[in-house]
């Protein structure tokens with residue numbers, strides 16, 4: 001059976017600059033650093049004069065409206081010199097390299113990659129997204145314990161959970177797929193969490209493609225919810241009631257993580 005990524009829609013990417021600015025403010029409130037600062041601290045890299053070539057890809061479900069334009073806006077937002085190729089696919093790749101791209105960004109329905117042609121480093125969006133959202137949550141300045149809740153342990157959630165473990169957090173994990181949960185508990189040594197449990201968390205990371213996955217009982221006043229998962233894991237009502245510090249953005253934070261990881 002073919003397993004695909006949950007694909008973005010043009011609607012998810014509307015007003016990407018505004019979404020990025022709001023996410024940057026949220027990250028600053030939570031961590032004291034902006035997104036770029038968290039990326040630099042995480043990977044120990046900073047940008048030079050790398051030119052980023054963005055190649056539209058037509059295979060599978062094809063071009064997503066706003067996708068390449070959003071990557072263009074995102075790369076410029078973080079201070080990269082970037083361009084979108086006129087041609088897609090192999091011709092676009094050729095065009096990007098011929099026009100001086102040092103880093104290629106491109107995505108089909110399964111893989112979104114950043115490839116630094118100068119140093120050979122390559123990054124995949126899913127682990128890079130999991131790691132940066134976990135890193136942001138782990139830097140919550142007002143966290144009251146080392147306990148974190150991770151909901152969704154798939155291609156984005158698993159690397160996020162692993163990152164928390166690596167940083168010495170006590171990780172409680174839940175996934176609707178019982179087999180995956182069991183395997184992750186055994187691989188990472190995390191604590192299986194029952195969502196019926198009424199334990200409250202000040203740090204929550206969510207990476208599922210579903211809405212309203214978090215019950216009210218896990219939310220504490222002013223907790224951080226760092227979530228790449230679309231749609232949102234909590235209702236607007238819960239967000240207001242618990243003054244939840246929400247870090248959620250559809251493409252830019254993960255892309256920044258990819259770019260800084262290949263510098």
Ligand code: NAI
Pocket residue numbers: 005006007008125126129151152153154155156157174175176177180207208209210213227228229230231249250251252253254255
């Ligand atoms: P995946 O399919 O590999 O993993 C999702 C996991 O969530 C699965 O293990 C599934 O069993 C679990 N799940 C589904 N419903 C659940 C529920 N109600 N409660 C608990 N667990 C549940 O998907 P992947 O690649 O990890 O992506 C997760 C989400 O992150 C998707 O919405 C995807 O579009 C989004 N995403 C966002 C990015 C961003 O930059 N904001 C970047 C990459 C992915």
Ligand code: PYL
Pocket residue numbers: 005006007008009055056057058059062063064065067068107108109110112125250
């Ligand atoms: C990278 C995102 C995050 C969530 N889902 C992933 C997704 O939508 N992937 C598909 C990207 C396809 C892009 C298309 C284009 O316009 O070039 N091939």
Ligand code: MG
Pocket residue numbers: 129228249250251252253254255
């Ligand atoms: Mg993102």
